[in-house]
Amino acid sequence: MCGVFVAANFMAIMDTTIVNVALPAIGRDFAVDTSGLSSVNVGYLVALAVFIPVSGWLGNRFGTRRTALAALLLFTVASALCATAGSLEALTAYRVLQGVGGGLLAPVGMTMMLRAFPVAERLRAQQYVMLPTAVAPALGPVLGGWLVDTASWHWVFLVNLPVGVLALLFGAAVLPDFPGLGAPRFDVPGFVLAGGGLAAVLYALTGAPDRGWGSADTLVPLVGGVAFLAALVPWELRAGHPMIDLRVAEDHLFRTTQLVLLPTGAAFMGVLYLYPQFLQTDLGYDALHSGLATFPEALGMLTASQVVPRLHDRVGPRRLMVVGGAGAALVVVFLAILTTAPHPLALYPSMYLLGASVGLLFASAQNAAFVTVPPARTADATTLLNMQRQTAGAFGVALAGTLTASLVPAAGTGTAHADRIAFLTLAALCLGAAVLALRVSDRRVREAYDAAAPRPARAEPVRPGRAVPDAEPDPRP
Structure with missing residues (x-):
């Protein structure tokens, strides 16, 4: 299970840095000025932000195994689509799909790791969990630069395919399932406040150095995003089925x-x-x-x-x-x-x-x-x-x-x-x-x-797809 989580998280984190070095080549192919390529990264970042908050609900509703495999499949397919994009608009749309998969991968994968390893063994698991956090951001520019120089920009996306396919096959064979608490009703206001607020804040912060902190393009999403996140707290504390139990x-x-x-x-x-x-x-x-x-x-x-x-x-x-x-x-x-x-x-x-x-x-x-x-x-x-x-x-x-x-x-x-x-x-x-x-x-x-x-030193192994019950009862009222 560690291998699946590390591979999936590695791809999602590296994709935030590896594409940057390919932007000039993408711009030349699509005859777009570098300043017009921001949508390639902004689309990925915003989709990532929107779907991080919903990851917990999906894991509770459908189980962590199915959610993790679906997110991994979506990310891998979207990577293939990005490599075949024939226009900037298509590439941006496929990057949004990548962001959806990436936004689900890290929280769900981390949840599975924490629930599979008891407290006494989590430090050993950290040796593997730290791998994507440590290597992926630094490796992205190096690998991306080499691929663009020796092949083409398409390979910064194609490099995800073998990793994604192997992780999918291995995950389908070995990943256990940790059923959630059940999520009978989707918290629409919580999703809008959490996803919209986080996306707006990240959009504002990402473009602030170029647009300026005093510009409307920065201030409006920043103030609006902070207001959404502030409103999220009282709403989620009162909601019967909160998107995130704060x-x-x-x-x-x-x-x-x-x-x-x-x-x-x-x-x-x-x-x-x-x-x-x-x-x-x-x-x-x-x-x-x-x-x-x-x-x-x-x-x-x-x-x-x-x-x-x-x-x-x-x-x-x-x-x-x-x-x-x-x-x-x-x-x-x-x-x-x-x-x-x-x-x-x-x-x-x-x-x-x-x-x-x-x-x-x-x-x-x-x-x-x-x-x-x-x-x-x-x-x-x-x-x-x-x-x-x-x-x-x-x-x-x-x-x-x-x-x-x-x-x-x-x-x-x-x-x-x-x-x-x-x-x-x-x-x-x-x-x-x-x-x-x-x-x-x-x-x-x-x-x-x-x-x-x-x-016990380790959670009892189960066949893939079998439910692993929580060791403690649900603390929610």
């Missing part, structure tokens, strides 16, 4: 870890956006080599995912999260210094240390987030986690892009000054995450592990 956020440990992950995710995605541009603009790297210089970050995160299970019991998640946040802040400050006196030999170890620091925080926080969440509320918790992740990433990119775009004309001395200010701002977000991590309770995590200790 009462899962009453869990102090879950809520605190989400607050820690929010600035960390923003800073991490902001650095991944800013760093390649610094390499290309200031140091003269081409797209492929800037991607290769970014890749050590993925190796650092993978190293951290192997280290955390060995340190978790002795050190505790709080200390690991604090060290990870503070370490990331120091590395990003060092990157800011490098904008003044860049040294190529310092770039690779810096990105490795950044990945290792962020990996310490991510792995520890994601494990701690769910140790006290009952199985019946896992789908709601993973939905909120993925909504937070998308919003944090979009905000980090928007913040970095806005700072560089606004400071370059003001400085009048090139991009180095703007990059330095942007890096320092992102470092402050990492430091804020380290401070917030001090509120995480190691005691509650230990109590959850102690309570789970007498249980």
Whole structure:
């Protein structure tokens, strides 16, 4: 099951970065200016945002196995359609279908992982779960650049097909089913408020650096999206069958870890956006080599995912999260210094240390987030986690892009000054995450592990399609 989840999530995450390097080639083929290609990514992003909130309802209504396989099939078919698109309009429509599948894959797959592995074994599972989060964003530009240079832009979509087909076949053979609580009525107002609000906010954040924060195209969707999300809270708390049971956020440990992950995710995605541009603009790297210089970050995160299970019991998640946040802040400050006196030999170890620091925080926080969440509320918790992740990433990119775009004309001395200010701002977000991590309770995590200790080491395997009952009753009234 780990392999299916990793493969599916890997494709969905990598698709957010691999297409960027293919946009110039797509524009040449379709005779479209680069500025007119934004719909290719915006369509994917908006569809992703709309269907993240509905993933929990679909899992409860149809079961996690069928939902996951359907989402994987849709994503794979849409990838094939993207590769055959003959116009920008067709490509945009197929990217929307990809976004629908991608929006369902991560929350449903994470729900299955959390319910298949008891609390005591989740850290071992994290070693695999971290793989797409660590490698996919960094590999996307490298693989995309190589495919466009050696073949054509069509291959940035075709590369998904063998992975998707194998994951489908393997998943159909081995995935167990975790039935939901049942969803007799679709929460239409909750879907509109959650999906529409998240999509509007992400749309505004994604285009803000180019359109400007004061433009109507940014302010209207941003204010409207925030208003929708604010209205979502009282509606879902009163609804008889809520789209997302927000009462899962009453869990102090879950809520605190989400607050820690929010600035960390923003800073991490902001650095991944800013760093390649610094390499290309200031140091003269081409797209492929800037991607290769970014890749050590993925190796650092993978190293951290192997280290955390060995340190978790002795050190505790709080200390690991604090060290990870503070370490990331120091590395990003060092990157800011490098904008003044860049040294190529310092770039690779810096990105490795950044990945290792962020990996310490991510792995520890994601494990701690769910140790006290009952199985019946896992789908709601993973939905909120993925909504937070998308919003944090979009905000980090928007913040970095806005700072560089606004400071370059003001400085009048090139991009180095703007990059330095942007890096320092992102470092402050990492430091804020380290401070917030001090509120995480190691005691509650230990109590959850102690309570789970007498249980079997692994959920009882079942034949594919057979239902796996929850170990705890539904906490909803």
